[in-house]
Amino acid sequence: MIEYVARSGPPEAMNCPAFVCDICRKQVVSEGIVTWATTIGRDGDPGPHRQTPVYVAHKGRCGRALEVWIERTYPLDDGWADLWDDLGDFVRQLAYNLTHAFEDDAEGTYHPHRLVVPKEIR
Numbered sequence: 001m002i003e004y005v006a007r008s009g010p011p012e013a014m015n016c017p018a019f020v021c022d023i024c025r026k027q028v029v030s031e032g033i034v035t036w037a038t039t040i041g042r043d044g045d046p047g048p049h050r051q052t053p054v055y056v057a058h059k060g061r062c063g064r065a066l067e068v069w070i071e072r073t074y075p076l077d078d079g080w081a082d083l084w085d086d087l088g089d090f091v092r093q094l095a096y097n098l099t100h101a102f103e104d105d106a107e108g109t110y111h112p113h114r115l116v117v118p119k120e121i122r
C-alpha cells in the first residue's frame with residue numbers, strides 16, 4: 001500500500017510517503033505492480049460495483065503471492081476479478097488525475113463503486 005514512513009536525520013525529521021510491498025513489507029522502488037480486484041464487468045449487475053483497496057508488490061515472487069492472497073480473499077465465485085498495472089503507469093495516471101477532474105472528461109463515464117476492505121488486512 002501507500003504508507004508514510006517516518007524518517008529522522010537532517011535537515012529535519014519527516015514522514016515520507018512510499019510504496020510498501022504488501023507481501024515482504026519492504027519499500028518498492030521502480031520495479032513493482034499495483035493490484036486490486038473488482039466486480040465491474042459482470043453482466044446484468046446494475047452496480048454500484050465492488051472494489052478492493054489498491055495493493056502493492058514487487059514484481060515476481062511477491063506479485064504472485066499477492067495474487068494468490070487476493071484470489072483467496074476476493075473469490076472468483078463471488079464475482080471478483082483481479083487486475084494489475086505496472087507501478088510506473090499507475091503513478092503517471094495518478095499524477096494526471098491529480099489535476100484533471102473526471103467531471104471535466106466530456107467523453108468518459110466514471111462508474112461509482114463500493115470499497116470492500118477485508119477483515120484481515122495483510
Ligand SMILES: [Zn+2]
Nearest residue numbers: 021024058062
Ligand atoms: Zn516484496
